[in-house]
Amino acid sequence: MSYLSNNSRVASVTVKGIDYTNNLISWVASDASVNKQGCATTSGQLLLGTKPGGTLIEDYDRNNFRRGDEVILTMTEPGGSTYRHPRGLLYVISTSYDVEAEQLQVEIGCRLSLMALLDEFDALLSIVPIPLDPARENYQSCCASFASAGKYVYQDNNGNLQSGLFFDGDSFGGTAAGEWVSVLGVTTNSVSPLAGTGAIPDQIKLSYQVPSDTVATDQAGRVDTETTTSYFFLAYPIVDYTRQNSDATEEEPNGTLENAGGANTIEYDGPAISLGSSSCGNAPSAPADNGTPSCQEGYQLVQSSTYFPAVRTDEVVTLYGGPSAQVSYSRRQTYGPRIEANGQYWADNFAYCRQLYGTGCDPDGQCPYDGLDTTLLTRTETYNFFDSASGQANRTIVDTYDILISGAQPTDWRAGTSNGRILSFDPSYLLDDSMYRVRRSETTYYTVDNTNVRDTTVYESVTTKGIGIKGGQNLDALQGIKTRTIRRSTSNATLDVAPDIVNTPTTSTTEISTVLPLFTGRYVTPPAESGPYEIEEQVPVPLLFDTQGQIDEVVDNYSDYLIRFTKGDVFGLQISEGLRSDVVTGWRPGMPFRYYDPSKGKLLAMRMDATSWGVDTNGAAFVVNGIWNGFSDGTVTIPSNTVGGSIPDLGGGTPTPPGGEVPPSVDDETSVDSGAIAFEVDVYFMFQAIAKTFAIDGVSPSPPASQDVNVKRTMTCYVAGLIVGPGDILTTEPDGGIPLEYEGVIVVADATIVDADLFS
Numbered sequence: 001m002s003y004l005s006n007n008s009r010v011a012s013v014t015v016k017g018i019d020y021t022n023n024l025i026s027w028v029a030s031d032a033s034v035n036k037q038g039c040a041t042t043s044g045q046l047l048l049g050t051k052p053g054g055t056l057i058e059d060y061d062r063n064n065f066r067r068g069d070e071v072i073l074t075m076t077e078p079g080g081s082t083y084r085h086p087r088g089l090l091y092v093i094s095t096s097y098d099v100e101a102e103q104l105q106v107e108i109g110c111r112l113s114l115m116a117l118l119d120e121f122d123a124l125l126s127i128v129p130i131p132l133d134p135a136r137e138n139y140q141s142c143c144a145s146f147a148s149a150g151k152y153v154y155q156d157n158n159g160n161l162q163s164g165l166f167f168d169g170d171s172f173g174g175t176a177a178g179e180w181v182s183v184l185g186v187t188t189n190s191v192s193p194l195a196g197t198g199a200i201p202d203q204i205k206l207s208y209q210v211p212s213d214t215v216a217t218d219q220a221g222r223v224d225t226e227t228t229t230s231y232f233f234l235a236y237p238i239v240d241y242t243r244q245n246s247d248a249t250e251e252e253p254n255g256t257l258e259n260a261g262g263a264n265t266i267e268y269d270g271p272a273i274s275l276g277s278s279s280c281g282n283a284p285s286a287p288a289d290n291g292t293p294s295c296q297e298g299y300q301l302v303q304s305s306t307y308f309p310a311v312r313t314d315e316v317v318t319l320y321g322g323p324s325a326q327v328s329y330s331r332r333q334t335y336g337p338r339i340e341a342n343g344q345y346w347a348d349n350f351a352y353c354r355q356l357y358g359t360g361c362d363p364d365g366q367c368p369y370d371g372l373d374t375t376l377l378t379r380t381e382t383y384n385f386f387d388s389a390s391g392q393a394n395r396t397i398v399d400t401y402d403i404l405i406s407g408a409q410p411t412d413w414r415a416g417t418s419n420g421r422i423l424s425f426d427p428s429y430l431l432d433d434s435m436y437r438v439r440r441s442e443t444t445y446y447t448v449d450n451t452n453v454r455d456t457t458v459y460e461s462v463t464t465k466g467i468g469i470k471g472g473q474n475l476d477a478l479q480g481i482k483t484r485t486i487r488r489s490t491s492n493a494t495l496d497v498a499p500d501i502v503n504t505p506t507t508s509t510t511e512i513s514t515v516l517p518l519f520t521g522r523y524v525t526p527p528a529e530s531g532p533y534e535i536e537e538q539v540p541v542p543l544l545f546d547t548q549g550q551i552d553e554v555v556d557n558y559s560d561y562l563i564r565f566t567k568g569d570v571f572g573l574q575i576s577e578g579l580r581s582d583v584v585t586g587w588r589p590g591m592p593f594r595y596y597d598p599s600k601g602k603l604l605a606m607r608m609d610a611t612s613w614g615v616d617t618n619g620a621a622f623v624v625n626g627i628w629n630g631f632s633d634g635t636v637t638i639p640s641n642t643v644g645g646s647i648p649d650l651g652g653g654t655p656t657p658p659g660g661e662v663p664p665s666v667d668d669e670t671s672v673d674s675g676a677i678a679f680e681v682d683v684y685f686m687f688q689a690i691a692k693t694f695a696i697d698g699v700s701p702s703p704p705a706s707q708d709v710n711v712k713r714t715m716t717c718y719v720a721g722l723i724v725g726p727g728d729i730l731t732t733e734p735d736g737g738i739p740l741e742y743e744g745v746i747v748v749a750d751a752t753i754v755d756a757d758l759f760s
Contacts, residue, residue: 007578008075008620011082013046015092015106016069020055023048025103026616027073029087031154031589033610033625034166035565036540038146039124040154040589042087042110044613046071050102057104058097065095066450070159071108075620077581085579085620086587087613088157093117110155115139122323122391123161124153130554131544137324144540149554150561152589166590166607167564167629175605175630175672178594180583181664182575182626183638185598194572194625202532204516204566206559208539209509210551220325226316234310234372237343238350241363243299301363308372312336322384323391327499332380339371341406345413345429346371352414352425375433378402384499393499398441399477404434407463412470436475438463451488458483509542516559518566519675537562567675568607568627579613579620582663594666595626596636603632605672634669 012021029044048057059065073088091114093107115121116139124142125132129149132141146153146163153163169176182188313335321328339346350367357365378401385395413426440459447453459477469475515534539558543551573595577583583593591608606626613622639662730746732738738746 007580008077008083010615010617010620011074011076012072013074014070014072015046015065018055020048020057022051022053023055023057024615024617025049026614028612028614029090029108030612031087031610034147034152034154034589035569035609036147036537036562037143038148038152038540039112039116039143040152041112041116042090042155043093043113044087044090044108046106046108048104048106057102059095059104060097063450065092065104065106067092067094068114071106073615075579075615081581083581083584084157085613085615086157086584089155089159111159111161112153112155120390127153127161127163129163130541133542133544134325136541141541148540148543148558150557154589156588162588164588164590167561168590169592170564170629170674175632175674176592177669178592178605178632178666179586180580180593181636181666182577182593182595183598183636183664184596186638187577187580187664189576189578189621191576191595192574194574194627195569199533200570201518201535201566203518203534204562205513205534205536206516206539206555206562207511207513207536208551208555208558209511209542211542211544212508212510220320220322222320222325224318224320226318228314228316230312230314232310232312233307234337234339236306236308236350236369237339237347238306240304240306241301241358242304243361243363244302245299306369308337308369310337310372311374312340313374322386322393322499326384326386326391326393327382328384328386330382333376334378335374336377337372338375338377338403338405341377341403342408344410345405345408348410348414348422348425349427349430352422355421370430376403376435377406379435392445394445396441396443398439399437400439401435402438404432404436404469404475405429407436407438407461407469407475409466409468412468436461436463437477438475440477448488454487456485456487458485514555514559516563518563535566564629564674565627568629571604571628572609573604573606573626573628574623575626576621576623579615579622580663583622592629593626594632594634594636596664596666598636598638603634603636603666605629605632630672630674632666632669632672634666637665637667639664 010021010024010027012019013024013027014020025047027044027046029042032039032041032043034040050057057064069092071090071092073085074082075085075088076082087110090108090110093109093113095107096105097103098105109117111123115124119139121137121139121142124139125137128142128145129151130145132145143153150165150167151163152166153161156162167176184191315333315335317331318327319329320326349370353367354363354365357367359365380401381399383397384393385397386392387394408429413429414422415424417423438461442457442459444455445453446455459480459482461475461477461480462473463469463475465481467473474480539555543554545551545554575595587608589608593606593608595604595606596602597604604626605628607629609625609627611622611624614620730739730742732746738744
């Protein structure tokens with residue numbers, strides 16, 4: 001007889017509110033195991049085809065099914081009522097359109113899948129049960145935090161993140177009741193062992209990390225200042241003229257006193273570098289000698305360049321005020337010689353001075369080298385703005401300010417030239433430190449129709465077009481020239497690199513280990529190679545707590561979680577069932593159920609772990625990894641009209657069970673045997689023996705040279721203890737008092753303790 005289940009059927013499939021039920025070929029989804037993972041991530045595929053009466057599914061441009069669109073699956077049970085599938089709300093990840101087959105394969109997943117794809121974990125970070133080191137905050141660490149606490153997190157069929165204890169309700173005092181029953185040969189489609197044939201471990205070596213010192217903080221709001229100083233030589237932007245003796249040679253570069261005109265000799269020891277010679281260059285005409293010997297006689301003017309030592313300083317201030325300590329603001333200021341802002345201005349200043357005061361005997365007119373003092377030349381400020389939901393930068397503004405003289409043109413400080421001579425010079429800019437905004441770049445990032453858009457607007461001051469700083473025009477870039485550029489792309493080409501994140505220090509940790517016995521009597525002493533077989537495990541995240549009590553509580557909980565999962569995998573089963581409403585009502589990872597083998601009389605208490613769900617036009621089913629939790633002493637009732645046990649209608653119609661559906665049930669369950677409890681107690685003994693020799697009169701004779709003394713001791717140790725669970729009441733003193741070792745509390749708080757009075 002066939003026991004194909006008369007299970008639920010598809011009621012509707014919608015994507016972004018559009019009904020694709022008539023296009024459905026198949027829908028499959030799989031939940032990842034939470035064993036040491038924490039996150040029950042769901043991923044799957046929706047396959048749609050072109051059918052008469054169906055909706056158009058063409059998606060050449062991948063715009064009809066966009067990432068993040070809701071995919072909702074609703075089921076109808078045999079009684080006619082509808083309900084949302086346990087994984088009935090997922091989201092589009094990507095699509096692939098088969099043109100020839102006219103089929104669309106839609107990759108789907110839960111919110112956790114989207115988080116893993118984009119490494120967006122803020123929603124998880126806000127609910128993690130164990131705090132994370134700020135330097136290790138990421139999606140995987142958030143999942144590991146749940147696993148370390150023996151918990152899971154998943155997205156329910158309404159799109160909400162839910163968390164809970166996987167073995168909730170299981171303790172040494174009892175086991176959570178099953179919420180549905182699987183019966184071999186009645187409701188099951190297939191059953192197979194969950195684990196392979198590998199050796200079964202005898203114990204687990206569990207290690208965990210605790211802070212060596214203080215816990216590092218996330219450093220959001222930190223301000224960093226970085227200063228860079230450069231030293232260099234600056235060429236002054238003019239040509240110097242110096243007088244040199246006409247008969248100068250390599251041996252006598254200054255000529256001789258005889259030819260130098262005696263007292264008219266001028267010595268020069270400045271930092272000039274010779275670039276050649278001319279008669280008098282641009283120096284003003286020499287005054288008339290009036291019958292006296294000319295100071296030019298025996299000399300020639302030599303052009304040279306002058307170099308001065310200079311300092312340039314860059315100062316960068318960074319504020320890490322964004323989400324996850326991203327850069328929210330930065331400012332770069334450059335200090336240097338004022339002359340670097342506009343070399344032409346100071347060249348004209350010197351030339352104008354030289355044309356006023358230069359003579360044939362003093363061609364540079366003793367003019368000062370202005371503009372060598374240090375001042376603020378330019379400042380750049382960057383502002384990053386962030387999306388409140390995702391924490392990503394969605395807008396960036398960069399403002400650049402320059403010193404006023406940098407935008408000036410020769411017409412701003414001189415009226416012109418006549419025969420190479422400057423007609424007038426405006427010295428008002430010599431010490432003007434005014435700044436103006438020369439440029440602003442504003443970039444906004446957003447998405448339209450599954451397309452990434454980078455919208456950039458650039459504002460530039462009118463000075464960038466060479467019109468100078470006079471004339472009454474507004475020099476601010478926001479009142480200047482505006483240019484807008486929009487780039488669109490379906491790739492990430494339009495996305496800039498995310499703002500820097502402060503390099504948060506990692507908390508220093510110390511590793512501690514403990515041994516967790518699993519089974520006893522599974523190996524024999526000879527040969528030694530047979531055991532014990534030990535596997536190594538580690539609490540997934542460092543236990544960054546301030547007190548030892550908090551650390552001990554997590555270690556106890558994770559130890560229990562690890563022992564139960566290790567045993568559960570060894571004795572677990574993979575079970576296939578038809579989808580029934582009694583199975584999926586209140587579904588969650590770790591949902592307790594019972595499995596019954598009628599022929600062997602075995603009733604197993606189990607937990608639902610990794611589950612694969614399948615739906616097509618003929619029906620729905622699921623395959624679950626059943627984690628063993630013990631053997632139940634309950635009694636199974638299998639009604640004749642059991643859900644999934646109906647006899648197919650041989651006439652070709654849809655099979656329906658007579659008189660309605662009644663699921664199998666378990667009654668009179670009083671205990672679940674999860675196996676022996678094993679634990680280790682370290683006992684330390686210290687023996688001390690003292691031997692003395694003495695005489696009655698108090699005078700000790702010399703002991704013999706060597707003596708061997710055989711000392712025999714016999715000790716019998718009686719160990720008594722009480723294994724208790726959280727919430728249990730400990731025994732009081734005969735007079736009703738509380739023993740000192742209980743520290744005033746007789747209600748057990750730890751997961752498992754042993755009565756402190758071990759010896760009697």
